Amino acid sequence: MIYDHRMSAGFVTALAGTVSWPRVLTKTAFGAAPDHDASAGRDVGLKPVSEPKACTWEDVRVLRWITAGESHGRALVAVVDGMVAGVDVTSTDIADQLARRRLGYGRGARMTFERDAVTVLSGVRHGSTLGGPIAIEIGNTEWPKWETVMAADPVDPAQLQEVARNAPLTRPRPGHADYAGMLKYGFDDARPVLERASARETAARVAAATVARQFLKQALGVDVLSHVISIGPSAPYDGPPPAAEDLPAIDASPVRAFGKAAEQAMIAEIEAAKKDGDTLGGVVEVVASGLPVGLGSFTSGDNRLDSQLAAAVMGIQAIKGVEIGDGFETARRRGSRAHDEMYPGSDGVVRSTNRAGGLEGGMTNGQPLRVRAAMKPISTVPRALATVDLATGDEAVAIHQRSDVCAVPAAGVVAEAMVALVLARAALEKFGGDSLTETRRNIEAYQRTVADRQSPAARARAGRG
Structure with a gap:
């Protein structure tokens, strides 16, 4: 077995268990020949495998990201690991993307005072990535109001009883994580659930994705x-x-619509829902242009880029459906009207349609990527829905906290973020490199090869035939 530096100990252990190896190298043993203990008849650094450890393909991905923090906690934190050195990114770039996330007609009062205090803690020096883990903190400007309720260290119960914000939330909202979260984790209060399940967490994802966006633009022009x-x-x-x-025109629209007619219809729906004490969902589309042919793979399900994109976008709070290209509409067509026919062009293959949305067989095909996501209406409904008080078992109305009527415009920005992270990971897996310069060099060599394969005439003109 060949060890790759991207493999975690858990992945290697599980792999060893799968092929019934009697023992597996510990992580510290890789890179050097293990010492041999003749008296024990075994190699030092080897240990028996009692049970394969659970692992996922994420364990060996080149680019990884994780977020931490609660909605009303001191701060959110995003960590991006695996980004190459030399990518230009600043705290202003991150703040600009976070400001876009706060856009949208129908947002709640929180958007009027919420400010995202960005601090880059590590991985960037003088506006350029260093190649190590990048940690980004987004401070909560409302923290002083929540310092007692959300304190990490124990607080005197008598002191907590005096804080109205700490009143137990025992009436779970239908459609929210409250009910299942309280039962699964043994909480008698929904506060620990809703604090982490809140869409406020997406601010950290948008921050992390700013690094990915900068990389995609600077490496590939995406x-x-x-x-x-x-x-x-x-x-x-x-x-x-x-x-x-x-x-710029889309972001200037109150609902981030591309077209005035659609914009007015959306605003009218939001106004009607607000008047009725209700909430609304909707559909957003993410478009990525400038992608090369061949990101992703057909070789296995988890390598297919469409499966990765769908998982990432479905992981956004309140998203209930994802389609790529014409998606479900394609299922209603005959095959002769469902696919994008190819024709020879002066510089390679051209197509007159993009029904596939830039993906075929789990790989990018050089056309713009189109991903749509359906967002359900926000579950914190002002007029409150029927529920059960888990403290008493009695009928009740669901808890209501400050919320939006519609957060669909913001969901588009978050969906952009997840698509950017997945595309950046796919590009790094394809092209590798420790620095942006090295990655660019690899990309240029690959693109020359792809161009030659598509157009023999172009290859001959360039003297590479």
Whole structure:
């Protein structure tokens, strides 16, 4: 077995267990020949495998990210591990993306005073990544109000009883994580659940993705943007997808719509829902342009880029469906009308349609990537839904906390973030490198090869035939 530095000890152990090896090298033993203990008849550094450890493919991914923190905690933290050195990124870049996440007609009062205090803790020096883990902190400007309720260290119960914010939340909201979370983790209060399940956590994902966006732009020239397709029952946008130059106009729209007619219909739906004490969901679309052919793979399900994108976007709070390209509409067509026919062009293969949304067989095909996500209505409904008080077992109405009428415009920015992270990971897995310069060199060599394969005439003109 060949050890790769990306493999975790858990992955290697599980692999060894799968092939019934009697023992497996510990992580510290790799890279050097193990000492041999002749008296014991075994190698030092080897240990028996009692039970394969659970692992996922994420254990060996080149680029990884994780977030920490609670909605009303001191701060959120994002850590990005595996990014190459030399990518230009600043705290201002991160703050700009976080400001986009706060956009949107129908947001709640929190957006009027919430400020994202960004601090880059590690991994960046003088505006350039160093190649090590990047830690980003997003401070909570409302922390003084929550310092007692959300304190990490024990607090005198008598002191907590005097704080209204600490009143037990025992009436779970239908559609939220409250009910299952309380039962699963043994909480008698929904506070520990909703604090982490809150969509406030997505601010950390947007921060992490800013690094990925910068890498994609600087290494490949890739742009990632989003727009709102529909809100509630409003007629969905049915025009051409926007391009990178359209993003300022989209962000200037109150609902981040690409088109005035669609915008007005969405605003009308939000106003009606607000008047009725209700909430709305909707559909967003993410578009990534400038991608090369061949990110992802057909070799296994977890290597397929569409499966990775779907998982990442479905992992966003309140997202209930994902489609790539024409998605479910394609299922209603005949094959002759479902696929994107190819024709020879002066510089390679061209297509007149993009129904596949830039992905075929789990790989990018050189066309713009299109990913749509369906967001359910926010579960904190102002007029409150029927529930059960888990403290008494009696009928009750669900708890209501300060919330949005509609957060679909913000969901588009979060979906951009997840798509950018997955694409950056796929690019690093394909092209490798320890620095941006090295990665670019690998990309350029690959793109020359792809261009030659597509167009023999172009290869001959360049003298590479």
